[in-house]
Amino acid sequence: MKCPFCGHLDTQVAETRVAEDGGFIRRRRRCGACGKRFTTYEKPEINFPVVVKKDGRRTEYVAAKLRGSFAIALRKRPVSTAQVDAAIERIEEQLLSLGLRELASSRIGELVMRELKKLDQVAYIRYASVYRSFEDIDEFKTLVDEVRR
Incomplete structure (x- = not known):
């Protein structure tokens, strides 16, 4: 995952949580270069007709x-x-x-x-x-x- 602050490609997952309804996963990440933390969300991609x-x-x-x-x-x-x-x-x-x-x-x-x-x-x-x-x-x-x- 690319760091939104410095653009460095090496980030580490610090914490992972599943949402209460189970609809997405929240991940706290830390950049290996600048050390800043940010959050990403993962959810399934759904293709409607x-x-x-x-x-x-x-x-x-x-x-x-x-x-x-x-x-x-x-x-x-x-x-x-x-x-x-x-x-x-x-x-x-x-x-x-x-x-x-x-x-x-x-x-x-x-x-x-x-x-x-x-x-x-x-x-x-x-x-x-x-x-x-x-x-x-x-x-x-x-x-x-x-x-x-």
């Missing part, structure tokens, strides 16, 4: 976009950040378990709708109205009737 948009464009999966969709749908709704984090984690686990290299954006949208339906009915209807591009009030009524059942 490439997202194929409706128009055929391909883009990388971006977790921030998923979180943004939840934030918009859940705006001013009584849902905790922990609940949103858990929902996003479930979606990402499903994306990874599929083992696909490419995935249609519509499939991700359906996963989001399923999670929102569990979290908050109003947020579910908000998201569905945009996602399904409702044209008139009858489509809203049909969705609301579906949620009430």
Whole structure:
């Protein structure tokens, strides 16, 4: 590991700890040349499938976009950040378990709708109205009737 202070390549691990949740490893290192200490973090590299948009464009999966969709749908709704984090984690686990290299954006949208339906009915209807591009009030009524059942 290269020292961030002097650039020397010879550093030694002084201490190693696993995070409480086991998601990463924290290492304290010491530079052999300048003697300064610094911390590094190791975590597994995860490759999500490439997202194929409706128009055929391909883009990388971006977790921030998923979180943004939840934030918009859940705006001013009584849902905790922990609940949103858990929902996003479930979606990402499903994306990874599929083992696909490419995935249609519509499939991700359906996963989001399923999670929102569990979290908050109003947020579910908000998201569905945009996602399904409702044209008139009858489509809203049909969705609301579906949620009430």
